[in-house]
Amino acid sequence: MLVAPEIETRTEQPYVALRARVPMSGIAAFAVRTGEVFGWLGARGLTPAGPPFLKFNVIDMARELEIDNGVPVAAPVNGDDLVVAGVLPAGRYATVTHTGHPSELVEVTGALLDWAAEQGLTWDMSPSEDGDRWGARLEFYLTDPAEEPDMSKWQTQLAFRLAD
Numbered sequence: 001m002l003v004a005p006e007i008e009t010r011t012e013q014p015y016v017a018l019r020a021r022v023p024m025s026g027i028a029a030f031a032v033r034t035g036e037v038f039g040w041l042g043a044r045g046l047t048p049a050g051p052p053f054l055k056f057n058v059i060d061m062a063r064e065l066e067i068d069n070g071v072p073v074a075a076p077v078n079g080d081d082l083v084v085a086g087v088l089p090a091g092r093y094a095t096v097t098h099t100g101h102p103s104e105l106v107e108v109t110g111a112l113l114d115w116a117a118e119q120g121l122t123w124d125m126s127p128s129e130d131g132d133r134w135g136a137r138l139e140f141y142l143t144d145p146a147e148e149p150d151m152s153k154w155q156t157q158l159a160f161r162l163a164d
Helices: 024-031 034-043 102-119
Strands: 006-010 013-022 053-059 065-072 084-088 091-099 125-128 131-134 137-141 155-161
Touching: 013 024, 013 034, 013 053, 024 065, 034 065, 065 084, 091 102, 102 155
Parallel strands: none
Antiparallel strands: 006 091, 013 065, 013 084, 053 065, 053 131, 053 137, 091 155, 125 131, 137 155
């Protein structure tokens, strides 16, 4: 990891998202559906309040993951049969911003998890039958692919909520 992680305190943030259960091999196909969330917002006259993200709710690398493909909104809204409405919880987050190809995020994630262990930090995560259930494990996509097609220049911020 070239950039040192930081600990940030964040306020709660409402969002809307598509939610799916996918195997590891299905993450990329689900991640490209962000346009559907933007379309849903636009049809309702709502504007994003921040960059799009993936929120990893439940992780079982061997079976499947429950993921939200979301966009922050300024105020809570109701979901429907397409999107769920939620709130990113307030709290302390370990964050790091990576510049590079999305395929490098697995390595960056591992480095962030290792860094936190070295610091004696505990994640907002608990084991369950379905896998590790996270309070907030996020990847914010800071680069608009329409403006920067070179994936090696994309910026992604990882933000993982710490236990209180």
